[in-house]
Amino acid sequence: xxxxxxxxxxxxxxxxxxxxxxxxxxxxxxxxxxxxxxxxxxxxxxxxxxxxxxxxxxxxxxxxxxxxxxxxxxxxxxxxxxxxxxxxxxxxxxxxxxxxxxxxxxxxxxxxxxxxxxxxxxxxxxxxxxxxxxxxxxxxxxxxxxxxxxxxxxxxxxxxxxxxxxxxxxxxxxxxxxxxxxxxxxxxxxxxxxxxxxxxxxxxxxxxxxxxxxxxxxxxxxxxxxxxxxxxxxxxxxxxxxxxxxxxxxxxxxxxxxxxxxxxxxxxxxxxxxxxxxxxxxxxxxxxxxxxxxxxxxxxxxxxxxxxxxxxxxxxxxxxxxxxxxxxxxxxxxxxxxxxx
Ligand SMILES: C[S@@+](CC[C@H](N)C(=O)[O-])C[C@H]1O[C@@H](n2cnc3c(N)ncnc32)[C@H](O)[C@@H]1O
Numbered sequence: 001x002x003x004x005x006x007x008x009x010x011x012x013x014x015x016x017x018x019x020x021x022x023x024x025x026x027x028x029x030x031x032x033x034x035x036x037x038x039x040x041x042x043x044x045x046x047x048x049x050x051x052x053x054x055x056x057x058x059x060x061x062x063x064x065x066x067x068x069x070x071x072x073x074x075x076x077x078x079x080x081x082x083x084x085x086x087x088x089x090x091x092x093x094x095x096x097x098x099x100x101x102x103x104x105x106x107x108x109x110x111x112x113x114x115x116x117x118x119x120x121x122x123x124x125x126x127x128x129x130x131x132x133x134x135x136x137x138x139x140x141x142x143x144x145x146x147x148x149x150x151x152x153x154x155x156x157x158x159x160x161x162x163x164x165x166x167x168x169x170x171x172x173x174x175x176x177x178x179x180x181x182x183x184x185x186x187x188x189x190x191x192x193x194x195x196x197x198x199x200x201x202x203x204x205x206x207x208x209x210x211x212x213x214x215x216x217x218x219x220x221x222x223x224x225x226x227x228x229x230x231x232x233x234x235x236x237x238x239x240x241x242x243x244x245x246x247x248x249x250x251x252x253x254x255x256x257x258x259x260x261x262x263x264x265x266x267x268x269x270x271x272x273x274x275x276x277x278x279x280x281x282x283x284x285x286x287x288x289x290x291x292x293x294x295x296x297x298x299x300x301x302x303x304x305x306x307x308x309x310x311x312x313x314x315x316x317x318x319x320x321x322x323x324x325x326x327x328x329x330x331x332x333x334x335x336x337x338x339x340x341x
Pocket of ligand 1: 048179180185188206207208209210211212213229230231232235255256257258270271272273274275284
C-alpha cells in the first residue's frame with residue numbers, strides 16, 4: 001500500500017498532467033508507476049527507494065545523490081518533508097534552483113513530520129503559499145516560485161568540525177539530515193571509548209552517518225581497509241568528505257542494509273539505525289543482525305552499541321556463538337559478538 005503522503009499526491013494527480021515535474025525523496029517506489037502518465041523525474045537521497053524505483057521501470061528518470069542539478073528547468077516540484085527542518089531548507093534551496101520562474105514548489109508530509117511548518121519554509125520562495133489538500137493525517141502545501149533561485153552549492157550547507165573521541169582528534173564533515181548533525185552521538189562516543197580489541201584487516205562501519213566510526217578506525221588502525229556504508233546519499237557524501245579531510249583512503253558505498261556489499265569483513269563496527277524517516281523501525285537492524293554472519297570471516301566479529309531500551313542481546317545470541325557485553329552505561333550497551341568461540 002502507498003504511503004499516506006503518496007496517497008495525498010495521487011488524490012491530486014491532475015497537478016502533474018502538464019509540464020515537467022520533479023519528485024524529491026518519495027516515501028515509496030510505486031508512486032512513480034502511479035504517475036507514469038505524467039512527465040515526472042525523481043531525485044532520491046535514500047538508496048532503498050531509489051533501487052526499488054529503478055527496478056519498477058524508467059531507470060533514467062531516477063537519480064540518487066546528495067544534491068540535484070538539471071540543465072533543463074522543471075515546471076514544478078514536490079518535496080516529501082524530511083525529518084529535520086534544516087534538511088527541508090536545504091532541499092528547498094536545491095530544488096528551487098532547478099525550477100523555472102513561476103513554477104510550482106510544494107511540500108507534502110505527515111502532520112507528525114512537522115509539515116505544518118511548510119508554509120513558513122516555502123515563504124522565502126513563493127509570494128503566496130496555499131494548503132492544497134489535507135487527508136490521511138498529511139498535508140500538501142505549495143506556491144508559485146516568485147523568481148529564479150540562486151544556484152545551489154552544497155558546500156555552503158556543510159559544516160566541518162574537529163572532534164575529540166577516545167584520544168583521537170579529527171575532522172568531520174556534516175550536513176543537515178545526517179544523523180547527529182554537527183555533534184558526536186553519545187552512543188557513538190560510548191562505543192569508540194570502549195572498543196574492545198578487534199582484528200584490523202577489512203573493517204566495515206555499517207550505517208556510517210558522517211563517518212565518525214569509519215574515520216576513527218582508519219586513523220587508529222592505518223593498515224586496515226575501511227569500508228563505510230549508509231542508505232543515505234547525504235551520509236555517503238559526508239563520509240567521503242570526512243575521509244578526504246583526514247587524508248584517509250577508505251571506500252564509501254551506498255547500501256540498503258548489507259545488500260550492496262561484497263566480500264567478507266574481519267570486523268563490523270556499528271551504531272545501527274532504529275529509525276526510517278520519522279518512524280521508529282527496528283527491522284533494519286534486525287535484518288542486519290541476521291545477515292551479518294554472512295558478511296564476516298570465520299574469525300570475524302561484530303561490535304555494536306545499542307540504547308538500553310533496544311533488546312538486541314537475544315537476537316545477537318541467536319546469531320553468534322560468543323556474545324560479550326563489553327560496557328554498559330545507564331543508556332547504552334556495547335556488545336562484541338564473535339562468529340567462532
Ligand atoms: C544511529 S546512526 C549512526 C551514524 C554514525 N555511524 C554515527 O555513529 O554517528 C545510523 C545510520 O544508519 C543509516 N541507515 C538507516 N537505515 C539504513 C539501511 N537500511 N541501510 C544502511 N544504513 C542505514 C542512517 O542513515 C544513519 O546514518
